[in-house]
Amino acid sequence: MTDLVYLSPPTLDEAVRAFAAAQGAARILAGGTDLLVQMRLGTVRPGTVIDIKKIAEMTSIEETADGGWRVGAAVSGAALADHPRFGTVWPGVLEAVNLIGSKQVQGRASAGGNLCNASPAGDSVPAMVAAGAVVTVQGPNGRREIAVEAVPAGPGRTNLAPGEIVVSFTLPPRPANSGDAYLRMIPRTEMDIAVVGVGVSLTLSFGVCTAARIGLGAVAPTVLLVADAAAALVGSSLEDAAVEAAAAACRAACKPINDKRGTIVYRTKAAGVLLKRAVAIAAERARNA
Amino acid sequence: MAKIHVSTTINGEPTEFLAAPQQSVLDVLRNTLGLTGTKEGCATGDCGACSILLDGTLVCACLVLAPEIEGKQIDTIEGMATGDQLHPLQQKFLERAALQCGICTPGVLIAARALLERNPDPTESEVRFGLAGNLCRCTGYDKIVRAVLEVAADMKEAAR
Numbered sequence: 001m002t003d004l005v006y007l008s009p010p011t012l013d014e015a016v017r018a019f020a021a022a023q024g025a026a027r028i029l030a031g032g033t034d035l036l037v038q039m040r041l042g043t044v045r046p047g048t049v050i051d052i053k054k055i056a057e058m059t060s061i062e063e064t065a066d067g068g069w070r071v072g073a074a075v076s077g078a079a080l081a082d083h084p085r086f087g088t089v090w091p092g093v094l095e096a097v098n099l100i101g102s103k104q105v106q107g108r109a110s111a112g113g114n115l116c117n118a119s120p121a122g123d124s125v126p127a128m129v130a131a132g133a134v135v136t137v138q139g140p141n142g143r144r145e146i147a148v149e150a151v152p153a154g155p156g157r158t159n160l161a162p163g164e165i166v167v168s169f170t171l172p173p174r175p176a177n178s179g180d181a182y183l184r185m186i187p188r189t190e191m192d193i194a195v196v197g198v199g200v201s202l203t204l205s206f207g208v209c210t211a212a213r214i215g216l217g218a219v220a221p222t223v224l225l226v227a228d229a230a231a232a233l234v235g236s237s238l239e240d241a242a243v244e245a246a247a248a249a250c251r252a253a254c255k256p257i258n259d260k261r262g263t264i265v266y267r268t269k270a271a272g273v274l275l276k277r278a279v280a281i282a283a284e285r286a287r288n289a
Numbered sequence: 290m291a292k293i294h295v296s297t298t299i300n301g302e303p304t305e306f307l308a309a310p311q312q313s314v315l316d317v318l319r320n321t322l323g324l325t326g327t328k329e330g331c332a333t334g335d336c337g338a339c340s341i342l343l344d345g346t347l348v349c350a351c352l353v354l355a356p357e358i359e360g361k362q363i364d365t366i367e368g369m370a371t372g373d374q375l376h377p378l379q380q381k382f383l384e385r386a387a388l389q390c391g392i393c394t395p396g397v398l399i400a401a402r403a404l405l406e407r408n409p410d411p412t413e414s415e416v417r418f419g420l421a422g423n424l425c426r427c428t429g430y431d432k433i434v435r436a437v438l439e440v441a442a443d444m445k446e447a448a449r
Contacts, residue, residue: 004310004311006310006311006354008357029354029357032352032354032357033334033352036313036334037333037334037352040333049310051354051356053357076346078346078347079346101422102334102337102422102423103347103400103404103422104334104337104340104347104348104352104400105349105352107346107348108346108348108349190418190421191422
């Protein structure tokens with residue numbers, strides 16, 4: 001780690017220019033809870049680190065005029081939890097972000113970093129996928145918006161173009177009687193890496209599910225949007241048969257690995273179980289929303 | 290290599306230092322500023338021995354780069370007592386022997402204070418989750434948790 005250059009540009013334009021100028025030798029620093037560990041282990045050796053936390057857009061949380069939300073990519077889990085309203089509208093997203101690491105890690109770790117670290121087991125990602133979050137990225141060719149599920153390309157890899165930086169997540173306006181939830185399975189009770197993670201967001205109208213999105217993590221090379229599971233719920237009253245059909249769709253979507261945390265069989269079965277539990281929580285929240 | 294000049298506030302005192310860009314705040318505290326109360330356990334954010342407050346937020350000093358604290362407020366274990374007057378958590382840890390080897394203790398105290406400031410009347414479960422980022426290799430968790438709960442109860446009593 002010799003000759004590291006630390007930059008903390010105050011504007012996004014300057015950050016994008018510096019990132020492009022480094023031609024792949026730079027890394028973006030948000031909370032640093034992945035990057036600084038990787039640097040210490042020597043698995044990444046950037047020549048330049050670009051700290052984006054001086055850029056207001058990266059660290060702010062805004063309720064947009066249409067009732068949606070814009071969450072800066074470098075907003076820490078602790079800052080998101082401290083927001084007086086965000087967690088009442090998107091409790092599942094907040095739960096997912098706040099499952100990442102200890103209180104100390106939550107003081108720094110961000111949803112933007114979690115997405116760009118591109119672990120298939122990143123906890124915030126399935127919840128953001130379920131929420132229908134759109135990611136704003138900016139690079140040398142300007143700004144674009146992409147669905148959050150289109151960002152991961154595989155373990156540790158993203159579909160961002162060279163020089164592009166994730167700026168913020170935009171969450172859509174929330175219809176009445178909507179609720180979301182995120183659950184993960186871990187071998188311990190706290191602070192572990194998901195064996196399965198399920199995010200559910202749904203809307204009810206007179207007891208009928210009118211919209212649903214399901215995000216599934218840690219069971220494939222990338223977090224998955226499971227459209228078949230959502231389709232099984234929409235139009236139903238979330239009766240057992242519909243929820244079981246959604247669970248079956250989640251199990252069918254699984255392409256997990258065997259590792260020390262869980263076998264393929266275990267992960268696949270747990271995906272269905274967690275889906276049912278997360279649907280129940282999201283539905284309860286939707287009824288009370 | 291050029292060092293970076295950093296101006297910050299540590300335990301209320303304006304402080305300046307020179308650091309290499311890749312140096313951690315933990316390294317600066319211990320080896321540049323001589324504030325060795327903050328301990329190094331893992332240096333990868335897992336153990337919490339280096340817990341400090343950064344602008345009031347609990348973080349691991351090993352996972353903050355020195356230049357990042359320019360203009361920020363840092364609170365370490367050295368600022369926890371007021372002169373000779375120990376913080377109630379420090380006093381209770383002594384009375385209840387809520388420490389064994391002591392390496393994790395400064396981080397536990399900083400995290401426990403942060404916990405009680407946010408949640409003055411926590412349940413046992415909330416204390417255990419709140420301190421889950423602080424590992425005690427002596428495994429003396431139970432006395433730690435009971436000491437924190439006793440301080441919370443004392444505070445509640447005093448507030449009556």
